[in-house]
């Protein structure tokens with residue numbers, strides 16, 4: 001029996017996800033494993049599943065010699081060094097849509113409980129005091145909320161706050177105007193503009209160099225007196241020391257925080273303020289979100305370990321899953337076309353020109369190019385080349401890639417991939433498409449029109465276009481016990497050089513291949529390719 005692949009899960013994920021993993025993999029569920037132990041044993045695993053605590057950095061990736069995929073059971077990937085993973089050919093996948101509703105609802109919960117002093121009043125009442133005076137809050141009705149980052153969660157917060165009759169304004173320099181319109185948010189061109197008008201500011205950007213301390217003393221200086229703040233995105237997007245300054249001066253009247261600059265957060269000075277409502281990073285912690293996240297990441301990790309193309313890979317172009325279903329056979333085709341060159345030639349490549357033509361061009365074709373490069377480099381780099389690092393590896397080898405799209409296919413095939421591969425001496429030109437059965441078909445090689453399946457063992461050779469050559473060859477193969485499954489012969493002009501492409505059922509041994517070279521009328525060495 002084939003040994004099952006091994007996955008280590010270093011943080012808590014839902015039972016449903018674990019069950020799915022266990023159905024296909026050997027699962028080591030080590031919620032809360034120490035850093036040093038993880039570093040010691042990571043070389044034993046093919047996959048690692050984390051949430052937001054485990055730091056997947058270069059130190060870990062270097063030791064993870066077997067690792068093929070890091071699954072982030074959640075959304076934010078700021079704890080993962082994606083570039084390092086890419087360099088080592090490791091797929092990083094996350095579940096960006098699985099917990100967004102929960103994060104949006106948690107934002108609303110923090111917003112309401114902070115402006116109504118709910119948590120503070122709860123503490124005082126349970127401690128034995130019935131006093132209503134300190135807790136007077138403010139209504140949301142008719143107030144302005146400023147949303148920073150109108151992505152998945154920001155937009156859900158916008159629609160929910162509309163139901164409270166809030167006036168929604170938003171700042172997000174990276175999205176089209178149409179998105180502001182769609183979510184009924186008035187676009188603000190600068191953060192300062194948003195801060196000047198908002199009664200409550202809520203942040204929903206990723207945390208990166210640009211967004212760290214995005215809301216700071218300078219922004220708060222232009223904000224309304226008594227502004228409310230909410231951060232359910234990532235700690236530090238609102239600078240914590242500026243929050244304290246604003247609470248002390250009275251500039252800020254309420255704060256809701258799910259995330260902190262340093263997590264786990266214990267003894268954070270913000271905990272001393274009654275007007276600050278805090279939760280320990282619970283945005284994604286609902287039964288529904290965790291079930292979705294767990295199942296989704298398990299499915300992706302299983303698929304990745306089977307060599308499939310996974311929908312939410314962070315270090316590959318993002319393609320919608322329906323689009324991916326359509327593109328998948330073309331990715332396989334591109335990969336197999338790429339696979340041809342180094343099985344035939346030994347000379348390094350300087351340049352590749354790829355032309356995609358036909359209706360396929362309305363899609364994102366980057367995955368096809370990546371597939372081609374993976375196939376191209378595989379015969380020389382073997383396991384080292386993966387979808388995630390194929391471009392990087394081609395780049396490191398100085399292979400220049402030029403891509404073009406043409407609406408109309410120049411041949412009778414609806415969609416066509418034409419690939420020219422240049423080395424210092426000559427060029428190899430290939431065209432391919434997929435068959436009705438959605439299998440990869442090579443339809444042209446160096447100007448010879450053919451229709452060859454790129455499957456199993458394929459024998460390619462050139463021959464003189466004259467009687468008797470094909471017969472002698474097929475007899476020789478038959479005598480060597482080689483069964484021919486399919487055969488295509490192509491020529492450009494009658495009587496000149498032709499090519500033969502044969503699909504054979506089994507591997508042809510070296511001495512048989514050598515013997516074929518002695519057949520009168522065959523030109524050069526026959527090449528046995530394997531797909």
Ligand SMILES: NC(=O)c1ccc[n+]([C@@H]2O[C@H](COP(=O)([O-])OP(=O)(O)OC[C@H]3O[C@@H](n4cnc5c(N)ncnc54)[C@H](O)[C@@H]3O)[C@@H](O)[C@H]2O)c1
Nearest residue numbers: 076103149150151152153172174204205206232233283284
């Ligand atoms: N608290 C939780 O448990 C929890 C749960 C899920 C997600 N999150 C976090 O919520 C945040 C938002 O997640 P999402 O799924 O909505 O992300 P998203 O990628 O869908 O949206 C982020 C938006 O921020 C915008 N943006 C980027 N830089 C910006 C800048 N400098 N100024 C203004 N806008 C900017 C982007 O254009 C994008 O529209 C992330 O930080 C994520 O990690 C937290």
Ligand SMILES: O=C(O)[C@H](O)COP(=O)(O)O
Nearest residue numbers: 051052073074075076284
């Ligand atoms: O980015 C996320 O998905 C949230 O912040 C949740 O993080 P968690 O998986 O650690 O709860």
